[in-house]
Amino acid sequence: xxxxxxxxxxxxxxxxxxxxxxxxxxxxxxxxxxxxxxxxxxxxxxxxxxxxxxxxxxxxxxxxxxxxxxxxxxxxxxxxxxxxxxxxxxxxxxxxxxxxxxxxxxxxxxxxxxxxxxxxxxxxxxxxxxxxxxxxxxxxxxxxxxxxxxxxxxxxxxxxxxxxxxxxxxxxxxxxxxx
Amino acid sequence: xxxxxxxxxxxxxxxxxxxxxxxxxxxxxxxxxxxxxxxxxxxxxxxxxxxxxxxxxxxxxxxxxxxxxxxxxxxxxxxxxxxxxxxxxxxxxxxxxxxxxxxxxxxxxxxxxxxxxxxxxxxxxxxxxxxxxxxxxxxxxxxxxxxxxxxxxxxxxxxxxxxxxxxxxxxxxxxxxxxxxxxxxxxxxxxxxxxxxxxxxxxxxxxxxxxxxxxxxxxxxxxxxxxxxxxxxxxxxxxxxxxxxxxxxxxxxxxxxxxxxxxxxxxxxxxxxxxxxxxxxxxxxxxxxxxxxxxxxxxxxxxxxxxxxxxxxxxxxxxxxxxxxxxxxxxxxxxxxxxxxxxxxxxxxxxxxxxxxxxxxxxxxxxxxxxxxxxxxxxxxxxxxxxxxxxxxxxxxxxxxxxxxxxxxxxxxxxxxxxxxxxxxxxxxxxxxxxxxxxxxxxxxxxxxxxxxxxxxxxxxxxxxxxxxxxxxxxxxxxxxxxxxxxxxxxxxxxxxxxxxxxxxxxxxxxxxxxxxxxxxxxxxxxxxxxxxxxxxxxxxxxxxxxxxxxxxxxxxxxxxxxxxxxxxxxxxxxxxxxxxxxxxxxxxxxxxxxxxxxxxxxxxxxxxxxxxxxxxxxxxxxxxxxxxxxxxxxxxxxxxxx
Numbered sequence: 001x002x003x004x005x006x007x008x009x010x011x012x013x014x015x016x017x018x019x020x021x022x023x024x025x026x027x028x029x030x031x032x033x034x035x036x037x038x039x040x041x042x043x044x045x046x047x048x049x050x051x052x053x054x055x056x057x058x059x060x061x062x063x064x065x066x067x068x069x070x071x072x073x074x075x076x077x078x079x080x081x082x083x084x085x086x087x088x089x090x091x092x093x094x095x096x097x098x099x100x101x102x103x104x105x106x107x108x109x110x111x112x113x114x115x116x117x118x119x120x121x122x123x124x125x126x127x128x129x130x131x132x133x134x135x136x137x138x139x140x141x142x143x144x145x146x147x148x149x150x151x152x153x154x155x156x157x158x159x160x161x162x163x164x165x166x167x168x169x170x171x172x173x174x175x176x177x178x179x
Numbered sequence: 180x181x182x183x184x185x186x187x188x189x190x191x192x193x194x195x196x197x198x199x200x201x202x203x204x205x206x207x208x209x210x211x212x213x214x215x216x217x218x219x220x221x222x223x224x225x226x227x228x229x230x231x232x233x234x235x236x237x238x239x240x241x242x243x244x245x246x247x248x249x250x251x252x253x254x255x256x257x258x259x260x261x262x263x264x265x266x267x268x269x270x271x272x273x274x275x276x277x278x279x280x281x282x283x284x285x286x287x288x289x290x291x292x293x294x295x296x297x298x299x300x301x302x303x304x305x306x307x308x309x310x311x312x313x314x315x316x317x318x319x320x321x322x323x324x325x326x327x328x329x330x331x332x333x334x335x336x337x338x339x340x341x342x343x344x345x346x347x348x349x350x351x352x353x354x355x356x357x358x359x360x361x362x363x364x365x366x367x368x369x370x371x372x373x374x375x376x377x378x379x380x381x382x383x384x385x386x387x388x389x390x391x392x393x394x395x396x397x398x399x400x401x402x403x404x405x406x407x408x409x410x411x412x413x414x415x416x417x418x419x420x421x422x423x424x425x426x427x428x429x430x431x432x433x434x435x436x437x438x439x440x441x442x443x444x445x446x447x448x449x450x451x452x453x454x455x456x457x458x459x460x461x462x463x464x465x466x467x468x469x470x471x472x473x474x475x476x477x478x479x480x481x482x483x484x485x486x487x488x489x490x491x492x493x494x495x496x497x498x499x500x501x502x503x504x505x506x507x508x509x510x511x512x513x514x515x516x517x518x519x520x521x522x523x524x525x526x527x528x529x530x531x532x533x534x535x536x537x538x539x540x541x542x543x544x545x546x547x548x549x550x551x552x553x554x555x556x557x558x559x560x561x562x563x564x565x566x567x568x569x570x571x572x573x574x575x576x577x578x579x580x581x582x583x584x585x586x587x588x589x590x591x592x593x594x595x596x597x598x599x600x601x602x603x604x605x606x607x608x609x610x611x612x613x614x615x616x617x618x619x620x621x622x623x624x625x626x627x628x629x630x631x632x633x634x635x636x637x638x639x640x641x642x643x644x645x646x647x648x649x650x651x652x653x654x655x656x657x658x659x660x661x662x663x664x665x666x667x668x669x670x671x672x673x674x675x676x677x678x679x680x681x682x683x684x685x686x687x688x689x690x691x692x693x694x695x696x697x698x699x700x701x702x703x704x705x706x707x708x709x710x711x712x713x714x715x716x717x718x719x720x721x722x723x724x725x726x727x728x729x730x731x732x733x734x735x736x737x738x739x740x741x742x743x744x745x746x747x748x749x750x751x752x753x754x755x756x757x758x759x760x761x762x763x764x765x766x767x768x769x770x771x772x773x774x775x776x777x778x779x780x781x782x783x784x785x786x787x788x789x790x791x792x793x794x795x796x797x798x799x800x801x802x803x804x805x806x807x808x809x810x811x812x813x814x815x816x817x818x819x820x821x822x
Contacts, residue, residue: 096369096370096581096583097567102772113772114746114750117772118545118750121543121544122305122545122546124368125581125582125583127770128770128771129771129772130772131772141757141758142757143731143742143758143760143773143774143775144772144774145773
């Protein structure tokens, strides 16, 4: 049988991919001053900060980075009452008239992004919302797309894709493993 | 006779605020006189509160009145689905004043519209908390003897709390200068700054905070000052030379107060310990230039104030909390007296925008009462032409959320066009004459029979056969992807999406030899009900969306915002197993990350073009076809051609 854990990305490749994603973000934004990055808790936040640094390096404009925890909005986690909870944003940002990039490590069923879009609407009226994910697992349950993707991984529903980042896991690595 | 409420700090004039402060000074006398004898205050707290609620109840008792309350609104009839409007009507017959806290933005205003007695807002969602602002101002006044000319530094999370925004506006009204020291990423929002400039004639100067090094790191402060003779007001642009001069000036300033806000520690998990969050500790206390600077905090605090400050005469936050009772006594007494004397608010009633069509544009804040419970609050907006870049802005009367107007229409001619700054005078006339209609989308306009102002020649891109083939093809693909046909639910977005949903469902039913359930979602149509998917057949029982495989159907996908709204509506009512999206036409130009699973035809189009699907089921469409044409903006047809 297949080995238990398979390494897909080592550090260099991951760093290169994040840099490429930063360039794609710049490409898809009319002006760097209208760009806002929002990291989804928790690894999305680390990615957002890395992307922001790279964007700043290239454009000399540091985009604001917001932090969102969508747990209260996730339809599959919370009861209705809790979903209304204020403050899904740990670090809110001004989104009016901005191009907002929602950033997560893995996009899979699409539910997290849908919840994040709902939360963004509470901050204001974004001109555009894009989604950037380091890994796109496909198998969406909602009609949501990722605009900027690091790598497409069709791992199959029974397997787990692990994104590990130095900031939280001490190592930059993407692996696929059995549950 | 309009009743006096306190929903926003803007409901009170400066003189009235001073009057309340004078009353608060005589709290002991009020306590002896018991002016509220025989009156009842009802407290309705839909969200937990300790300080606000207890201080209101204490204030009412000390005024000689009594208090009734519902300790847990979740266990009341709200749990049975009673609207806030009904609750307000009912409870106002039990009490003489209502004090309400609610988790929806604008809910308290909606309740005030339906209540027969004065209503006090004790916090509505993330919106306003005016009695807190009164307490803050009163504390400053007591400690410093005045408000005008004070320099108040507000620190911490300036983005989240609208209570902070209310305080900033209130300080501006009394002519205080404000220095903001925001934690990184928690700066005052742009609209607050714009409003300070526009409505309060404030000038803004960014200041490097190197000289406040003991207090804060990394972040810049913003110095907001009334446009009165003040050197700093002269500078708006920053170059390095100016910055040094500003620093010198700022370090020479006298700071009267520091207003700290809470570090939301419970939300800061691993990784974001908020290293740049401003804190006040011993260094602050030792600084000579802060020797007369008082420290305020709305409490509860986390660790942004060190306990050393408690022992210092400048730490006045417990005093600030204690002032809560006399200020609220004064506020209650003031409102009773005003309502007895039948004094209308000294502020003149604003003219607001209310759509002449059944349903106007929707507030973009999903937590706004007009969205969460439209039966309790009809959509109304402040009309604000002259936004940034000449934009037309609407500000929701309930939650203050702003939306930028994209599409306008004229109610008599039933025409719509994109908003353009060149039209602003025409639009103002329409607004004055109550002829202005504002739309969220082209779909919303066409749904109620509006036509584009002027259009170029039409080009056919699909005929009846092509449409029929596309529908059949989509149905085939749906079946291919479907895991369990018994769970299928075809949900059309009204009205063209509904017709297509019927057609797709008919194909599915024929192929599967079974009935396929059909529903519809109305996003832009008339009606005050809470938006939820309903069965296409009015005779059928209610739809059950839980664990269903939903196929959402629309005629054209463009920005994707309509689909996003539909998803919000679906997920507000239940959690489906999956939602797939079928559209007849995808014309590109997405503004949100929505992607259809099934597309009849991709049509690359420009933003100036309009794609229109005509279906024979629709009232005005004779036969099936899809046409494309360009929209000619009224501006291009020479000025004056409109209206």
